[in-house]
Amino acid sequence: MAATPRGISKSLLPSAKTRAAIAKRMAEVSGAMTTAAVAEMEHRHAWFSELDAKHRSWITLVAQAGIDGFVHWFADPEPSRPSTADVFGSAPRELAKKISLYQTVELVRTTIEVAEKQIDELMPRADRPVLQAAMMQYSREVAFTAAEIYARAAELRGAWDARLEALVADAVIRGETDETVLSRASALGWxxxxxxxxxxxxxxxxxxxxxxxxxxxxxxxxxxxxxxxxxxxxxxxxxxxxxxxxxxxxxxxxxxxxxxxxxxxxxxxxxxxxxxxxxxxxxxxxxxxxxxxxxxxxxxxxxxxELLPERALSGDGHARRALARLIYTPLADAGSGLLETLVVFLDNGASVEATARALFVHANTVRYRLKRIQEVSGYSPTDPRDAYVLRLAVTLGRLLPADGRPGT
The missing domain is CATH 3.30.70.2730 (Alpha-Beta Plaits)
Structure with a gap:
């Protein structure tokens, strides 16, 4: 015995011969159903009317293929799970880029609603119950197929975008950024x-x-x-x-x-x-x-x-020059004994009193100069991490060659 299509009650399932006859009668009005469905799309969805003639014709083909596919499926002597690949196969892949999944679902819903209404108006009363039940099953399969198509398209698009992004990022990182790379970055949302x-x-x-x-x-x-x-x-x-x-x-x-x-x-x-x-x-x-x-x-x-000292010690010439340029040189240019005070302060274990005695100045003078050192360099001699940065900057600054640039 043939398998019963899911969604159709056994009590409503006619014989294969009867289904073939019903399908033949429905095939005779399928063109009218398609015309009515497209007219309803234009009336119900403003964005549909904004599509160009080419894309509207593709959607018409899909609607016609959907209704014809239902007729062929319903007339099959061995009813099974509907195969709806031919429905969307009638439209090019470009259509999936033009309309969204949400819009596709709306079109499927509109087509099914119009088809159900047309069944009540154009088909004999005895044919209607089984056609309505079969249409419900078929429309569900169509919706699943649409979702699968968009999921695959999104997966392919995502894979391509990932490869393109990797190429763009690599070019940017390597300093090979030309107009082509900038254009591709823009396409990726930059x-x-x-x-x-x-x-x-x-x-x-x-x-x-x-x-x-x-x-x-x-x-x-x-x-x-x-x-x-x-x-x-x-x-x-x-x-x-x-x-x-x-x-x-x-x-x-x-x-x-x-x-x-x-x-x-x-x-x-x-x-x-x-x-x-x-x-x-x-x-x-x-x-x-x-x-x-x-x-x-x-x-x-x-x-x-913040890692300039570690970078300098690991051989980064840019970091060495930055420490000398951004810390040592400003302190040397500021005068007022700032550089000398910094060196003595660090040499005396960060003791204000010992620094004052070594420089023959008042302790408050040392405190003032330490404050000025922080203002000029951005680093506080009283902070252990900052003191480490300052000490290394002074050492690198002293290694400046005669041309004013730190050694590499």
């Missing part, structure tokens, strides 16, 4: 025209694609553009827009998704003016990532500029 930082951390333990999408979600909530790629055992994230140039804002933003990175340090490179300049931020972030082991108690995330 909108920022200024202020970019690069973040480096360990490869995520989760699937990289999932991890990058999770970071993207957090960045979207913060109003920040984002590109990401896994390179070897590291995850590099490019951030742009908003107040990302503000160190505090950048740190708070990265904290939102810090848990997505693998264990270990997360280093934020210095801000640069444009995506095309991101390689400078990348260089500093990578240098900080390699040197972060020298400061086990560093915050997570940590800014690359």
């Amino acid at each position: 909108r920022s025209s200024a202020d970019v930082v690069v973040v480096v951390g360990a490869e995520p333990e989760d699937e990289p694609t999932v991890a990058i999408e999770s970071i993207r979600h957090e960045c979207a909530k913060a109003g920040i553009d984002m590109l990401g790629a896994v390179q070897g055992d590291r995850l590099l994230v490019v951030l742009g827009g908003g107040d990302i140039a503000d160190p505090e804002f950048a740190s708070r933003t990265v904290e939102r998704f810090a848990g997505i990175f693998g264990p270990g340090p997360i280093v934020i490179g210095p801000p640069v003016d444009h995506l095309a300049d991101a390689t400078r931020s990348t260089r500093a972030a990578l240098s900080g990532y390699r040197a972060a082991a020298g400061w086990p108690d560093a915050p997570r995330p940590v800014r690359a500029d």
